[in-house]
Amino acid sequence: MxxxxxxxxxxxxxxxxxxxxxxxxxxxxxxxxxxxxxxxxxxxxxxxxxxxxxxxxxxxxxxxxxxxxxxxxxxxxxxxxxxxxxxxxxxxxxxxxxxxxxxxxxxxxxxxxxxxxxxxxxxxxxxxxxxxxxxxxxxxxxxxxxxxxxxxxxxxxxxxxxxVTDVENRLFVAFRERVEADFREHHDAEHYARALGYAPRTLSRAVSRATGSTAKAWLVERIVLEAKRLLAHEELTATACAAVLGFTDASNFSVFFRQATGERPGAWQKAAVARGTRAPAGLSSARPSGGGRS
Missing domain, CATH: 2.60.120.280 (Regulatory protein AraC)
Structure with missing residues (x-):
């Protein structure tokens, strides 16, 4: 890979x-x-x-x-x-x-x-x-x-x-931005409610109106996505993923991942490799005329 x-x-x-x-x-x-x-x-x-x-x-x-x-x-x-x-x-x-x-x-x-x-x-x-x-x-x-x-x-x-829903719901927008900044260190929805100055129930209602999901479920989904990226594209071990994503040890990370996906990190990674899953290839590293990438 x-x-x-x-x-x-x-x-x-x-x-x-x-x-x-x-x-x-x-x-x-x-x-x-x-x-x-x-x-x-x-x-x-x-x-x-x-x-x-x-x-x-x-x-x-x-x-x-x-x-x-x-x-x-x-x-x-x-x-x-x-x-x-x-x-x-x-x-x-x-x-x-x-x-x-x-x-x-x-x-x-x-x-x-x-x-x-x-x-x-x-x-x-x-x-x-x-x-x-x-x-x-x-x-x-x-x-x-x-x-x-x-x-x-x-x-x-x-x-x-x-x-439209995202832009109109200012509390959800604030929550989403805070999650992007903090999800590697903070895995509990209550942290984000306190940081934004709202009661956990108020935050959960806002997230539900915007996405149909709870604040906790949204946060879990974001952490799992990053874990999958690290497992499939960076080929990190469960121990390395745990360190990157702020878990105390590989065991806690494995329990979290299994509860969210139904699979252990190692098994999911092995299946992803077998399927030939790769991080996307889109634009090459060559910069087109007029701007782009380095």
């Missing part, structure tokens, strides 16, 4: 470019089949063809009208992409300029693949075209914020699954 290539966004020629666009042709020329995790977001819109992508252990079929969103920190692997046509948009987490779209980009709960309703496609196509024009042919003296503004408009138009 190959190791993960950690990708970092860097701007070309010291220009403060926060958004970059490229075609599937460009992706095909760069895609080396490797395993990657990026510190930037990858948004892809499929206009023609069929293909597939794997994001954090889930396989997704792609067809005209599909939208792919690989959030920063997630792992992915492009499957069949030979027939795909459309656009990919790379951007850093702080690129969006509106409060709603910044909150949307901050969530790890956006579904990685969904479809644009037929009646919405002409609006999305126009938003993408304008963004491409501004990123690939910037006018002399044009505002450096313009691509970020257009990106925010596109994200608002796309309306990913769960996005």
């Amino acid at each position: 190959p190791s993960i290539t950690q990708m970092r966004y860097r701007t070309p020629n010291l220009v403060a470019q926060q958004v970059e666009t490229l075609t599937f042709d460009r992706l095909r020329s760069m895609n080396d089949g490797g395993t990657q995790r990026a510190d930037f977001h990858v948004l892809a819109l499929v206009d023609e063809g069929s293909g597939s992508i794997t994001v954090d252990f889930a396989d997704h079929a792609l067809s005209p009208g599909s939208v792919v969103w690989v959030t920063a920190g997630a792992v992915h692997r492009w499957g069949e992409v030979a027939d795909l046509a459309g656009r990919l948009i790379l951007f850093i987490p702080t690129a969006p300029v509106t409060e709603a779209t910044r909150a949307l980009v901050a969530t790890p709960s956006v579904q990685p693949v969904w479809r644009i309703p037929a009646e919405e496609r002409r609006f999305v196509a126009a938003a993408v075209e304008h963004l491409v024009l501004e990123t690939e042919n910037p006018a002399p003296g044009a505002s450096a914020e313009l691509p970020a503004i257009l990106l925010s408009a596109l994200l608002a138009r796309l309306r990913p699954t769960l996005a």
